[in-house]
Amino acid sequence: MFALTNKVAIVTGASSGIGRATAKLFAEAGAKVVVAARRQAELDALVAEIEEADGTAIALAGDVRDEAYANALVDLAVDRFGGLDIAFNNAGSVGQMGPVPDMSLKMWHETIDINLTGAFIGAKYQVPALLERGGGSLIFTSSFVGRTAGMPGMAAYAAAKAGLIGLTQVLAAEYGAQGLRVNALLPGGTDTPGATTTTPEARAFVEGLHALKRMAQPDEIARSALYLASDASSFTTGTALFADGGVSINRT
Numbered sequence: 001m002f003a004l005t006n007k008v009a010i011v012t013g014a015s016s017g018i019g020r021a022t023a024k025l026f027a028e029a030g031a032k033v034v035v036a037a038r039r040q041a042e043l044d045a046l047v048a049e050i051e052e053a054d055g056t057a058i059a060l061a062g063d064v065r066d067e068a069y070a071n072a073l074v075d076l077a078v079d080r081f082g083g084l085d086i087a088f089n090n091a092g093s094v095g096q097m098g099p100v101p102d103m104s105l106k107m108w109h110e111t112i113d114i115n116l117t118g119a120f121i122g123a124k125y126q127v128p129a130l131l132e133r134g135g136g137s138l139i140f141t142s143s144f145v146g147r148t149a150g151m152p153g154m155a156a157y158a159a160a161k162a163g164l165i166g167l168t169q170v171l172a173a174e175y176g177a178q179g180l181r182v183n184a185l186l187p188g189g190t191d192t193p194g195a196t197t198t199t200p201e202a203r204a205f206v207e208g209l210h211a212l213k214r215m216a217q218p219d220e221i222a223r224s225a226l227y228l229a230s231d232a233s234s235f236t237t238g239t240a241l242f243a244d245g246g247v248s249i250n251r252t
Contacts, residue, residue, distance in 0.1 A: 001232045005030035007136075008081040009229065010073050012064055012122065013091030015042035017192030018141065021218035022088055022225045027055030029226060032081040035059045036073055037091065056081075064091045064118030074125045084129035085136040086229045089119040092141055092160075097153040108156045115160035120167060127175065135179025137229045138171065140164045142184040147240060148248035165240050172238030181237040183228045188244030189215040211246025 009026045013019035015037035023035045027050045035043050035057055043059035050057040060076055062069035077084045095111030096103055119140050130136040142165050145151050146158030165184050172182040189206045207214050224243040227233050242248055 002226055002230045003030055004086070004226075004230060007031040007085040007229075008034070008077050008083055009086035009088065010034045010036060010077055010084065010122075010126065011088045011090060012036040012073075012118075013141070014046060015039045018187065018190060018218045018221045018225075019088070019090040020046055021222040022090065023057065024050060024053075024055075025219065025222045025226050026086070026088075026229065027057055028053065029230070031086065031229075032056040033058075034073055034077045034081075036064070036069075037061060038063055064089075064122060065113045067121050067124075070118075070121045070125045073122075074129045078129060083133045084126060085133050086139070087122065087126040087130065087137075088139045088141075088225055088229065089122045089126075090139075090141040090225075091118055094154070094157050096156065099153065100155050103156065111156035112160050112163075115157065116163045116167070119164055123167070123171060127171070127180065130180055131175065131178055135175070135181065137233070138180060138182045139225060139228050140168055140182075140184045142168070142186050142240060144186050144188060144242065144244045144248045147186060168240070169238050176237055181228075181233065183233070183236060183238070184240045185221070185224055185228060186240055186242045186244055186248075187216060187221045187224075188242075188247040190221055191215045191217055209247050209250060210244070211250040211252075214245065216243070216245055 009031045011023040014023045014035035023033050027033050040061040047057045047059045092115045096107035143161040146162035168184040
């Protein structure tokens with residue numbers, strides 16, 4: 001049910017954290033994976049790791065805000081592996097944090113562009129390729145921030161992640177009849193390299209926000225991405241799927 005045998009997937013933000021764990025899991029499930037991020041060395045190491053486990057992957061480094069890069073990722077999937085069945089637009093950045101009056105327009109645009117515009121550009125090229133193969137699964141990494149919680153100092157990030165849910169819903173409605181499923185995945189706090197740089201006090205605070213009183217490991221979020229990518233979610237589209245450890249409902 002969760003197999004991705006003979007499927008072809010693109011995973012952005014794959015050099016670390018959720019994207020890296022998801023690329024490895026997709027490959028383990030049988031997919032041929034195109035891994036994307038800005039850091040070539042980290043992508044090369046990921047490809048080597050996947051290949052050592054008898055998986056298939058290829059890397060292309062670039063910036064998700066670059067339209068030519070989005071096009072090149074799809075072309076690579078089609079040229080090397082014959083098409084595209086799954087696209088996981090996971091790349092993102094918290095960006096500048098602080099009160100709105102103190103935020104520069106440059107930093108606002110940078111956060112929106114990485115999180116929202118980059119996903120739009122990706123989908124622009126991914127959708128036609130997905131439809132060529134009969135539909136498939138298009139996934140965006142959104143967040144509970146901007147959906148169920150207004151976190152002070154995170155206006156640009158929240159706006160971008162909320163926008164991804166709107167994009168998800170429109171694409172799901174536009175292309176559902178052609179077999180394309182589109183969903184947003186909303187992780188809670190996740191133990192990624194960025195998160196580990198916080199102080200012990202800050203980490204304890206974040207953990208306490210969750211009903212499970214801990215942060216997720218990247219592979220836990222990857223398993224939810226695998227569900228959305230696989231036939232296990234064949235009647236799931238247009239959703240905002242929480243994998244957030246109960247942060248959205250916790251009040252204790």
